[in-house]
Amino acid sequence: MYRLKLYNVDDASNKHTILDLAEGISEVSSATLERQINSIDSSNVDLFHSFIDKTGFNIKSFKTMLEIFNTKKNKFEFRGRVITPDHSMESSGEFKHHLTFEGAKAFLKDSLQKQSFEFDKAPIDLLKLVINHHNSEVGTETYKRFTVGTVDVPKPVIPVDEAYREEEKYFYRYDDKDTLSTIEEDLVNKYGGTIVIELTESENIIHWYKDYAKEKTTKIALGENLQNIQYKIDPTDIITRLKPFGVSSETANGQEIKLTIADVNNGSPYIDIPELISIYGVQTGVVEFSDMYTPATLKAAANKWIKEQNKKVANVSISLDALDLELIGLRPDSLEIFNVHTVEVAPLNINEKMKIIGESIDLIQPHNKSVTIGDKPWTMEDVQKQIARERTREVERKLVESTKALNSKIGAVSNDLQNVTEGFNQSTSTLQSNIQSQQQLITGVTPGVTLSDINGFQPIKNSTLNVGLGVFKVDPQIMDATVQVKDGFYVSNSQSPVQFDAYSVMHHQRYLRVIFSSFMDSSATGVIEVFSYDGVATTYYNSITIDAVGKENQKVNELLIDLGKPTKQILNFYFRIKSNSAVNANVREIYVGTTDY
Numbered sequence: 001m002y003r004l005k006l007y008n009v010d011d012a013s014n015k016h017t018i019l020d021l022a023e024g025i026s027e028v029s030s031a032t033l034e035r036q037i038n039s040i041d042s043s044n045v046d047l048f049h050s051f052i053d054k055t056g057f058n059i060k061s062f063k064t065m066l067e068i069f070n071t072k073k074n075k076f077e078f079r080g081r082v083i084t085p086d087h088s089m090e091s092s093g094e095f096k097h098h099l100t101f102e103g104a105k106a107f108l109k110d111s112l113q114k115q116s117f118e119f120d121k122a123p124i125d126l127l128k129l130v131i132n133h134h135n136s137e138v139g140t141e142t143y144k145r146f147t148v149g150t151v152d153v154p155k156p157v158i159p160v161d162e163a164y165r166e167e168e169k170y171f172y173r174y175d176d177k178d179t180l181s182t183i184e185e186d187l188v189n190k191y192g193g194t195i196v197i198e199l200t201e202s203e204n205i206i207h208w209y210k211d212y213a214k215e216k217t218t219k220i221a222l223g224e225n226l227q228n229i230q231y232k233i234d235p236t237d238i239i240t241r242l243k244p245f246g247v248s249s250e251t252a253n254g255q256e257i258k259l260t261i262a263d264v265n266n267g268s269p270y271i272d273i274p275e276l277i278s279i280y281g282v283q284t285g286v287v288e289f290s291d292m293y294t295p296a297t298l299k300a301a302a303n304k305w306i307k308e309q310n311k312k313v314a315n316v317s318i319s320l321d322a323l324d325l326e327l328i329g330l331r332p333d334s335l336e337i338f339n340v341h342t343v344e345v346a347p348l349n350i351n352e353k354m355k356i357i358g359e360s361i362d363l364i365q366p367h368n369k370s371v372t373i374g375d376k377p378w379t380m381e382d383v384q385k386q387i388a389r390e391r392t393r394e395v396e397r398k399l400v401e402s403t404k405a406l407n408s409k410i411g412a413v414s415n416d417l418q419n420v421t422e423g424f425n426q427s428t429s430t431l432q433s434n435i436q437s438q439q440q441l442i443t444g445v446t447p448g449v450t451l452s453d454i455n456g457f458q459p460i461k462n463s464t465l466n467v468g469l470g471v472f473k474v475d476p477q478i479m480d481a482t483v484q485v486k487d488g489f490y491v492s493n494s495q496s497p498v499q500f501d502a503y504s505v506m507h508h509q510r511y512l513r514v515i516f517s518s519f520m521d522s523s524a525t526g527v528i529e530v531f532s533y534d535g536v537a538t539t540y541y542n543s544i545t546i547d548a549v550g551k552e553n554q555k556v557n558e559l560l561i562d563l564g565k566p567t568k569q570i571l572n573f574y575f576r577i578k579s580n581s582a583v584n585a586n587v588r589e590i591y592v593g594t595t596d597y
Contacts, residue, residue, distance in 0.1 A: 001021070001022070001070065001327065001366055002020075002031075002070060002071070002366060003019065003020040003022075003068075003069045003071055004017070004018050004019040004020070004028070004031060004066065004067070005017050005018070005067045005069070006018050006047075006057065006065070007065055008060055008064055008065070009063050009064075009141075009143060010063065012065075012143070016055060018045070018047065019031055019364070021564065026565065027047060027048050027050070028046055028364075029046045029048060030044075030045070030364065031043070031046070031364060032044050032045075032360060032361060032363060033068060033077065033078055033359075033361040033363060035359050035361075036372075037337060037338070038184070038188075038194065038195070040102050040103050040105045040106050041080065041102075041103030041104075041105065041197075042100065042102055043066055043068065043078055043080065043101040043103075044098070045098075045099045045101070046096065046099075047097040047099060048097075049095035049096065052095075052097065059082060059085045059087075059097070060082075061082060061083065062081050062082070062083065063081070064081065065080065065082075065101075065143075066079070066081075066082070066099075066101045072327070075199075076199035076200065076201070077199075078199070079103065079104045079204070080101040080103040081101060081102060081106070082100065082101050083100055083102050084100045085097065085098075085099050085100075086098040086099070086100075103197070104199060104204045105180065105195075107138070107146075108134060108146070108179040108180035109178045109179070109180045109181075110137075110141075110144060110178070110179075111134045111137035111138055111178060111179045112137070112175055112176065112179075113130065113133060113134075113173045113174060113175060113177055113178070113179055113182045114173055115173060115174060115175040116172075116173045117170055117171065117173070118170070118171045118173075119170055119171075120169045121155075121171065123151060123153040123154070123155060123187065123193075123208065124151035124208075127148055127151055127187060127206070130173070130182055130183060130187070131148050131179075131206060133179070134146065137179075143204075144204075145204065146204045146205065147204070147205050147206070148205075149198060149205040149207040150207045150208070150209065151207070151208040152208075152209055152210050153191050153192065153193040153208050156191065171186065171187075172186065173186070183195065187208075188208075192210065193208050193209055193210045193211070193212075194208070194209050194211075194212045195208055196212055196338075213338055213339075213340050214336075214338055214339050215340040215353070216332075216339050216340060217332060218325075218326065218331045218332060218341060219341060219342045219343070219344055220320065220322050220341050220343045220344070220371075221342075221343075221344040221345070222344065222346065223527075223578065224325075224543075225322045225324075225325050225331070226321075226345065227320075227322060227323065227368075227537075227538055228320065228321050229319070229321075230318070230319045230320070231318055231345075232317045238276065238283055239273075239283055239284070239285030239287070239309065240273050240276040240280050240281065240282055240283045240284075241270050241272050241273070241277070241282050241284045241285070242270065242271045242273065242285060242286075242305070243260070243269050243284065243287075244260070244261060244269075244271070244286075244287055244289055244298055244299070244301070244302035244305075245258040245260065245286060245287070245288045245289065246258065246259030246260070246288075246289050246292035246294075246297075246298040247259050247290060247291070247293050258288075259293070259294075259295065260295070261295050263295045264295040264296050264299050265295075265299060271299075271302055271303070273306055273309070287302070287305060289301045289302070317372065318350075318354070318373035319371075319372050319373075320371060320373070321369065321370050321371075322369055322371060323538075323541050324368075324369045325542075335356065335359070335369050335371055336356065337356050337357065337358065337359050338355070339356050340354065340355045340356075341353070341354065341356065342354075343373060354373040355373065356371050356373060357373065358372035359371045359372070365539075365564070367541070471504075471505050471506070471512075471594060472503065472505075472506075473502075474502040474503060474504060474572075478501070478574075479499060479500050479501065480492075480498035482494055482498055483498055483499070483500045486586070487551075488588050489586040489587060489588045490577060490586070490587050491586050492578070492579065492585055493579045493582050493583055493585065494577075494578055495579055495580065495581070495582070496578055497529055497577065497578040498576060498577060499574055499575065499576050500575055500576065500577055501575040501589065502572065502574050502575065504570055504571070504572055504573075505563075505571045505573055505594060506568070506570060506594075507563055507566050507567045507568060507569050507570070507571055508568060508594065509563075509566060509595055510562065510563060510564070510565070510566065510595070510596045511560050511561065511562055511563060511594065511595050511596070512530075512560070512561040512563055512573065512593075512594055513558065513559075513591065513594065513595050514530055514558070514559045514560075514575075514589070514591065514592050515556060515557070515589070515591040515592075516544065516556070516587050516588065516590065517554050517557075517588050517590055518544075518548065518555060518557065518585070518587040518588075519548040519549065519553060519554040519555065520546055520583055520585055520586070521549075521550075521583050521584040522549060523549055524579065524581045524583040525546060525581075526545070526546035526580055526583075526585030527543050527545060527577070527578050527580070528557075528559075528576070528577055529541070529543045529574075529575070530542050530559055530561065530573055530574070530575055531573065531574055531576075532571050532573050532574070533572065533574065539571075540561050540563065540571070541561075542560070542561045543559075544557045544559050546586075551586070554586075556590065563594075
């Protein structure tokens with residue numbers, strides 16, 4: 001899915017592919033991409049020394065570039081320069097190369113702006129002015145140049161009344177401020193909006209959107225794609241006792257004094273906010289209203305501020321790890337920065353649309369993603385509801401404990417399987433010979449025979465048995481006590497995932513292929529999950545939806561899991577089933593095997 005290329009800017013035509021799993025190229029032990037709204041993208045790569053040995057590649061600070069291309073979506077995700085190459089040797093004698101790259105947005109730090117001021121111009125014209133000057137400053141380093149793309153931030157309309165400030169129509173540039181700071185501090189901070197960098201083969205395009213968000217239908221939900229979650233409520237900026245200050249003046253001896261509300265507030269310069277004090281205690285803070293000239297107007301402004309304060313008495317942020325099921329075709333939308341998804345976590349009383357403001361992508365295993373949901377201001381009502389719940393940490397505990405019993409059961413079986421691996425390898429050739437003999441007995445002497453069952457599955461295709469020789473069913477079978485077996489189907493109406501089978505897989509081939517036949521007893525849906533757990537985290541995951549109703553309409557589904565480059569290790573896979581309502585879900589396994597196709 002991701003193709004990574006490394007090159008030096010003085011030899012840009014000579015690009016070295018260091019990661020492309022589709023082509024079997026992997027010169028890295030790890031590679032990640034980090035993105036945050038209103039920040040510079042970054043990437044971290046651990047490069048094998050063997051790549052340096054065979055290519056003689058010379059890593060140069062600020063000159064070595066990394067490109068990350070998404071082959072699935074046919075677009076560039078990252079282009080940037082190395083800033084901190086870290087070369088080291090372990091006690092074992094192994095050399096390592098850790099490279100940190102900053103994205104193309106950082107190129108805007110390489111130029112200083114020209115001293116000037118502009119009056120009453122539209123945001124798009126101001127951005128073009130700033131970018132054109134940057135492009136002239138970077139000179140022959142054309143890879144640092146930008147093209148202005150979409151700008152939909154409007155020119156503000158300033159009313160001609162007591163609130164009119166003519167200086168708001170001015171835009172100042174300073175010759176000691178770099179281009180990126182000018183854009184962020186003097187344009188975005190003044191006019192609002194979000195800067196988005198788009199990359200093409202030959203261009204860096206800068207967009208400036210008023211409100212950039214892409215609403216998606218894919219949910220982030222417990223029991224579907226959510227692996228873990230951290231839910232943080234931050235009231236650190238809260239003020240529960242306000243001391244407002246107005247205009248400043250000087251005494252006869254030159255001492256500065258500030259206007260307070262004491263004269264119109266029973267001699268006290270403070271205003272208490274009782275509802276917040278009851279929750280957080282006394283947290284004294286100062287707010288300055290420098291355009292208030294009398295105690296009465298100052299108090300009115302302070303009370304207005306308190307009213308607004310009650311709308312944002314705490315900030316809530318959510319960090320979570322989720323499986324990006326779009327990559328394997330199970331969901332229509334990928335989990336990406338700027339996307340708006342519905343987040344559903346019932347134990348934390350979360351059920352609302354929220355925007356992804358940050359993401360961390362494992363470029364080797366991209367289905368595992370860490371995302372940050374944007375800070376959301378909480379009102380007084382929200383805080384009071386949360387006090388009644390106080391169940392924030394319960395979900396993490398349940399998520400961890402849910403696999404402990406399962407993993408302990410499989411441990412003994414894995415040890416036994418490891419002990420017999422050598423015997424298995426010795427007997428493989430004999431087993432293959434026996435299979436070929438049985439094929440001839442089944443299919444006769446005529447080559448190319450294919451047999452199909454009523455569901456369309458072909459146990460014999462072109463005179464070849466579809467048997468996964470690297471897959472072993474765990475015996476005794478691991479099955480939840482609530483799961484029943486009826487007419488060859490595993491049956492459950494549990495609305496949380498329950499185990500019905502487990503397999504150990506010899507990782508000699510690229511993909512695990514599983515075929516199920518399934519149906520619901522009545523109109524409802526269910527889910528079949530296949531995942532691997534290494535004792536710390538879920539390493540592989542895929543799922544399919546059960547939506548056929550009635551045994552006569554049972555549906556055959558194929559599920560494919562990309563295991564990556566074969567490691568010859570033993571992987572333990574667990575099969576689970578759940579119903580999305582109190583209706584029986586029915587599933588049976590038709591085929592479990594490995595393949596390279």
